[in-house]
Amino acid sequence: MGEFDFTVWQPSLPFIRDGLLFTLRLTLVAMSGGIVIGTLLALARLSPVAPLSRIAGAYVDLMRSVPLVLVILWFFLVIPFISGAPVGAETSAIITFTAFEAAFYCEIMRSGIQSVPRGQVDAARALGLGQAQTMIHVILPQAVRNMLPVLLTQTIVLFQDTSLVYAIGAKDMLKAADIVGKNYNRPVEMIVLSALIYFVICFSLSLAVKQLQKTVAIIR
Amino acid sequence: MIEIRNLSKWYGQTRVLADCSTHVAKGEVVVVCGPSGSGKSTLIKCVNGLEPFARGSITVDGVSVGDPGTDLPRLRARVGMVFQHFELFPHMSVEQNLALAQIKVLGRSKDEAAARGVALLDRVGLREHARKFPGQLSGGQQQRVAIARALAMDPVCLLFDEPTSALDPEMIGEVLDVMVELARTGMTMMCVSHEMGFARKVAKRVVFMDHGEIVEDAPAAQFFEAPASERARTFLARILHH
Amino acid sequence: MNYHWNWGIFLEQVKGGDETYLDWLLTGLGWTLAVSLTAWVIALTLGICIGALRSMPSRLPVMLGNAWVELFRNIPLLVQMFLWFFVMPEFLPRDWSLWVKQDMPAKEFLTAALCLGLFTSARVAEQVRAGVGSLPRGQRDAALALGLTLPQTYRHVILPQALRIVIPPLTSEFMNVFKNSSVAFAIGVLELTFQARQMQEDSEQGIETFLAVTLLYFICAFAANRGMVLIEARTRVPGLIARTG
Numbered sequence: 001m002g003e004f005d006f007t008v009w010q011p012s013l014p015f016i017r018d019g020l021l022f023t024l025r026l027t028l029v030a031m032s033g034g035i036v037i038g039t040l041l042a043l044a045r046l047s048p049v050a051p052l053s054r055i056a057g058a059y060v061d062l063m064r065s066v067p068l069v070l071v072i073l074w075f076f077l078v079i080p081f082i083s084g085a086p087v088g089a090e091t092s093a094i095i096t097f098t099a100f101e102a103a104f105y106c107e108i109m110r111s112g113i114q115s116v117p118r119g120q121v122d123a124a125r126a127l128g129l130g131q132a133q134t135m136i137h138v139i140l141p142q143a144v145r146n147m148l149p150v151l152l153t154q155t156i157v158l159f160q161d162t163s164l165v166y167a168i169g170a171k172d173m174l175k176a177a178d179i180v181g182k183n184y185n186r187p188v189e190m191i192v193l194s195a196l197i198y199f200v201i202c203f204s205l206s207l208a209v210k211q212l213q214k215t216v217a218i219i220r
Numbered sequence: 221m222i223e224i225r226n227l228s229k230w231y232g233q234t235r236v237l238a239d240c241s242t243h244v245a246k247g248e249v250v251v252v253c254g255p256s257g258s259g260k261s262t263l264i265k266c267v268n269g270l271e272p273f274a275r276g277s278i279t280v281d282g283v284s285v286g287d288p289g290t291d292l293p294r295l296r297a298r299v300g301m302v303f304q305h306f307e308l309f310p311h312m313s314v315e316q317n318l319a320l321a322q323i324k325v326l327g328r329s330k331d332e333a334a335a336r337g338v339a340l341l342d343r344v345g346l347r348e349h350a351r352k353f354p355g356q357l358s359g360g361q362q363q364r365v366a367i368a369r370a371l372a373m374d375p376v377c378l379l380f381d382e383p384t385s386a387l388d389p390e391m392i393g394e395v396l397d398v399m400v401e402l403a404r405t406g407m408t409m410m411c412v413s414h415e416m417g418f419a420r421k422v423a424k425r426v427v428f429m430d431h432g433e434i435v436e437d438a439p440a441a442q443f444f445e446a447p448a449s450e451r452a453r454t455f456l457a458r459i460l461h462h
Numbered sequence: 463m464n465y466h467w468n469w470g471i472f473l474e475q476v477k478g479g480d481e482t483y484l485d486w487l488l489t490g491l492g493w494t495l496a497v498s499l500t501a502w503v504i505a506l507t508l509g510i511c512i513g514a515l516r517s518m519p520s521r522l523p524v525m526l527g528n529a530w531v532e533l534f535r536n537i538p539l540l541v542q543m544f545l546w547f548f549v550m551p552e553f554l555p556r557d558w559s560l561w562v563k564q565d566m567p568a569k570e571f572l573t574a575a576l577c578l579g580l581f582t583s584a585r586v587a588e589q590v591r592a593g594v595g596s597l598p599r600g601q602r603d604a605a606l607a608l609g610l611t612l613p614q615t616y617r618h619v620i621l622p623q624a625l626r627i628v629i630p631p632l633t634s635e636f637m638n639v640f641k642n643s644s645v646a647f648a649i650g651v652l653e654l655t656f657q658a659r660q661m662q663e664d665s666e667q668g669i670e671t672f673l674a675v676t677l678l679y680f681i682c683a684f685a686a687n688r689g690m691v692l693i694e695a696r697t698r699v700p701g702l703i704a705r706t707g
Contacts, residue, residue: 004552065637065641065679065680065683066641066676066679066680067640067641067642067643067644067645067655067679068641068644069644069645069647069655070644070655070658070672070675070676070679073655073658073659073662073672074672074676077662077668077669077672078669081465156536160536160537160538160539161538163538163540163541164538164540164645166540166648167647167648167655167659174538174540174541187548188548188549188552191541191544191545191548191549192545192549194541195537195541195542195544195545198536198537198538198541199533199536199537202535202536202537203532203536206532206535206536265603268607270603270606270607292606293606293609293610293611294609295609296606296607296608296609297608297609298609299607300607301603301604301607301608303600303603303604303607304600305598305600307598307600307601307603307604308604309601309604309605309618309619309623310623310699310701311622311623311626311699320608320610320618320619321608321609321610324610324614324618325608325609325610325614326609352700353699353700353701354701355699355700355701356700356701357701369608370608373608373609379607
């Protein structure tokens with residue numbers, strides 16, 4: 001057994017807090033951006049306009065078949081060429097995760113939209129609602145409700161995946177732990193601390209999702 | 221052969237079997253009937269220990285089912301069971317379905333098991349279907365295979381749990397024919413069934429259940445001609461005039 | 463900004479060595495395959511056992527199985543890699559710990575394969591449990607009624623059916639294994655992503671490098687998919703699809 005010194009946790013807390021705040025910001029921005037873009041992608045995929053649906057499909061398939069680490073590296077490399085100026089690892093991470101998660105939320109929204117019975121569209125159209133109105137007021141609310149647990153589970157996955165910004169050195173919670181670990185020469189203790197924090201947050205969230213799933217099942 | 225004494229069972233707070241007692245002697249056919257939810261399937265699943273029970277006792281061929289020391293797999297190997305939804309193993313061919321337990325439980329050789337399987341398929345009229353998979357057979361054919369599968373274990377008695385109620389009407393006859401033929405050879409059988417024609421033809425006694433209780437346990441002729449309870453009369457009227 | 467394309471870069475020699483960049487990428491591909499396939503074997507073996515445990519009628523095995531799944535699902539894979547690589551050796555007896563840190567052969571590879579295997583096993587277990595749960599309860603009853611023991615029932619009746627049902631979700635898990643193996647770069651496994659970063663820094667031809675590596679990952683995913691489809695076709699049972707719906 002090695003000798004552990006967990007007193008290092010005490011001075012590390014301010015750094016960990018800052019790192020965690022970035023991790024949370026990254027998760028929330030990527031989630032909201034991802035859901036909005038993902039929904040638009042899903043509408044494109046389901047649209048009768050063939051080129052539109054094909055482009056959206058290709059984008060989703062591409063994102064889903066490449067490792068996330070590689071996507072992170074790709075964006076970090078390419079964004080400066082597009083923006084014309086170097087960007088920080090943090091900004092790059094936010095753009096990458098939004099674009100990447102959009103593909104996953106798209107698939108969730110797509111199956112959510114498809115889970116709404118066809119009769120609902122007919123009923124809405126029969127009431128005189130237009131195509132967009134039908135989508136916004138009738139289909140999407142039901143799709144979101146059906147898919148809410150899956151959307152949230154994907155968000156927990158996203159929260160964990162943000163740790164991969166390690167590859168470009170963005171200062172998230174794990175990176176903060178890494179830095180403190182190196183400074184105090186206590187890397188092992190800091191890895192354990194970050195594992196604990198991730199576990200507690202993710203486990204509580206997944207319990208909450210399970211609870212929600214039960215509630216939704218009762219309402220229906 | 222089968223002796224059920226004061227059997228009671230609860231699912232949480234609800235009592236599904238209330239102090240049930242009956243028996244099936246060697247070579248007898250006993251038909252258990254009653255409205256749905258009356259506990260008849262639960263009762264028959266207690267006989268080979270598929271359902272645990274809280275109170276009372278069941279002995280099959282001298283072996284106590286509820287005794288924690290009882291080797292349940294060994295007991296079940298000697299008690300055949302036929303299910304409502306056939307429950308053939310869909311990933312195995314008909315001959316594999318017949319051979320599996322003979323080899324794994326009785327320790328028979330592959331050839332022995334295959335020979336026994338073919339003989340029984342012959343008996344239920346399905347010899348030419350040995351290589352097919354259950355999904356390629358009709359419901360009636362599947363149920364006949366299921367009966368052959370139970371017989372392959374050379375059981376001392378057979379339990380039937382509504383063997384014809386999942387079948388299309390035109391297939392019920394072929395399954396009942398096999399069961400009647402079995403009864404005539406002196407097989408001990410306990411059948412949960414609503415086939416009153418079958419009961420009339422071969423049953424020694426009819427057990428009528430309602431709300432987890434055994435309401436009547438009478439010789440078949442007596443049950444059909446003069447049911448003692450109002451509940452049985454209502455049930456018979458409903459089922460016969462349909 | 464301007465980018466200077468150089469497609470010939472792959473055949474050029476790396477700085478200060480006699481290998482070409484192509485050699486680097488091929489070595490990377492080899493390690494990616496080795497880590498992924500080893501991890502997949504571990505994940506399938508453990509995942510099937512744990513998935514079966516979680517579908518048992520008694521409480522203790524279910525709780526153990528659930529704990530396993532929650533543990534591996536709620537910590538990021540990258541952190542798990544660090545845990546196995548840096549933290550685990552500290553918990554071993556002193557001699558073992560020293561051996562692991564100094565003498566263990568292929569330490570990075572073995573750690574990565576074990577870690578990814580355990581991580582994936584939790585996901586496989588989840589699928590297997592769902593597959594077992596989707597079978598009609600009567601199948602278990604029928605097997606038990608024939609006198610088969612519970613282990614025999616799982617071995618001959620429940621698992622063969624459940625595994626056929628879960629081949630499609632397992633196919634995407636298998637493809638995920640190749641993608642997730644990229645995380646192994648963080649503990650120094652010389653797999654594709656590691657080599658890509660190294661080649662990018664060394665050659666400064668990032669786009670060509672990443673395009674090539676992306677293509678290689680595509681090929682892996684495609685091969686994994688074809689492999690599973692082949693297995694699915696080989697194990698297909700006539701008439702079974704109609705029944706499981």
